Amino acid sequence: MKQFGAFVKKEFYHILRDRRTLFILLGMPVVQIIIFGFALTNEVKNAKVLVFDNAKDVASTSIIHEIDASQYFDVQQNVTSYSQVESAFKRGAVKLAVVFPSGFNNDLEHVNKAPIQLIADASDPNTANTLINYASAIIMDYQDRITNEHRLPYTISTEMRMLYNPQLKGAYTFVPGVMAMVLMLVCTMMTAITIVREKEMGTMEVMLVSPVQPLKVVIAKAVPYLLLSMVNVASILLLSVFVLDVPIHGSLFLLVGESLLFILTCLAFGLLISTVTDSQQIAMFISLVGMFLPTIMLSGFMFPIENMPILLQVISHIIPARWFFVIVTSVMIKGLGLGAIWKETLILMGMMLFLLTLSIKKFKIRLA
Incomplete structure (x- = not known):
């Protein structure tokens, strides 16, 4: 055990001497969580809005104030013609225009209905659809208030309720x-590369003939990345709670335990890559193509799995990140316990054991 500890200590020294690698390992999670949390968000905030108010009455003024007070909109100016509206869209100065017809308040009080035109820049259809929904919700909220005691017969009202993320913050999706x-990047790629690098430099043969069992030598090289990954988990969770305001609703102990299981799965995959490759370039390529890109594309993180073709949905089942994403979302965001994620936990455990067993069988104690 003392000899095994010496190998682990040696690997730690090797990582600490490589300042660039250390910066990537510890700095990358901080940079990514900040970028995804603030820049790459699917929320729309402070969208520039143009108002064409032909009515200039109490009702139109109240709705304009409510739109401007929302965190999603920033009313830029009031115009007096459609040509000014069109010109603003052509310049890209606004994303949405709200048009009130003349006599808006009068129609609302006497006819019980009045139209509002919402014009959006649909060159970005997702943003346009989101802005239309936001503005419609504000207008419907105003309508509900003024008709609260004067509802027409057979009026159907809908109530919208967003569970777990009522403010629709993008960080709730990006953090998991x-x-x-x-x-995946730290455990799989770095573990595979560090072992293959020893092969290329010829130092792996020296370590394999040491008194320590060859398999323990390889595991010793993976231990530092296990500990660094736990540090990354801690930094991501701290940034999520104190910077992005994403609370941990479930058990912190369960979340850390599931993260450890996923780390072991990634380490096992990294060990498997190191046993079947002999160059760092090939190991990096397999890590990126084999796991990193599928983690982004097929885990449900960036794109809904339900919208994918059947073939890709089937392939996504073999991506460990898919199950980990479900686990983190369930525990951290929804506040669920082990009873809700036991299936995903067993799948990850099975993947970890399968990859570890395959790595051991493929491991060669002689490199020649």
């Missing part, structure tokens, strides 16, 4: 995805 992406 970034955790999977960072752990």
Whole structure:
């Protein structure tokens, strides 16, 4: 055991001497969580809005104030013609225009209905659809208030309720995805590359003839990345809670335990890659193509799996990050316990054991 500890200590020294690698391992999670949390968000905030108010009455003024007060909109100016609206869209100065017809308040009080035109820049259809929905919700909220005691017969009202993420913050999706992406990159790629590098330099043969069993030598090289990955988990969770305001609703102990299981799965895959490759370039390529890109594309992190073709949905079942993403979302965001994620936990455990067993069988104690 003392000799095994010496190998682990040696690997730690090797990592600490390589400042660039150390910066990537510890700095990358911080950079990614900040970028995904603030820049790459699917939320729309402070969208520039143009108002064409032909009514200039109490009702139109109240709705304009409510739109401007929302965190999603920033009312830029009031215009007096459709040509000004069109010109603003052509310049890209606004994303949405709200048009009130003349006599808006009068129609609302006497006819019980009045139209509002919402014009959006649909060159980005997702943003346009989101802005239309936001503005419609504000207008419907105003309508519900003024008709609260004067509802027409057979009026159907809908109530919208967003569970777990009522403010629709993008960080609630990105945090579990970034955790999977960072752990996959650190554990799989770095573990595979560090072992293959020893093969290329010829030092692996020296370590394999040491008194320590060859398999323990390889495991000793993976231990530092296990500990560094746990540090990354801690940094991501701290940034999520204190910077991005994403609370941990479930058990922190369960979340850390599931993260450890995913880390072991990634380490096992990295060991498998190291046993079947002899160059760092090939190991990096397999890590990126084999796990990192599928983690982004097929885990449900960036794109809904339900929208994918059947073939890709089937392939996604063999991606460990898919199950980890579900686990983190269930525990951290929804506050669920082990009873809700036992199936995903067993799948990850099975993947870890399968990859570890395959790595041991493929491992060669002689490199020649």
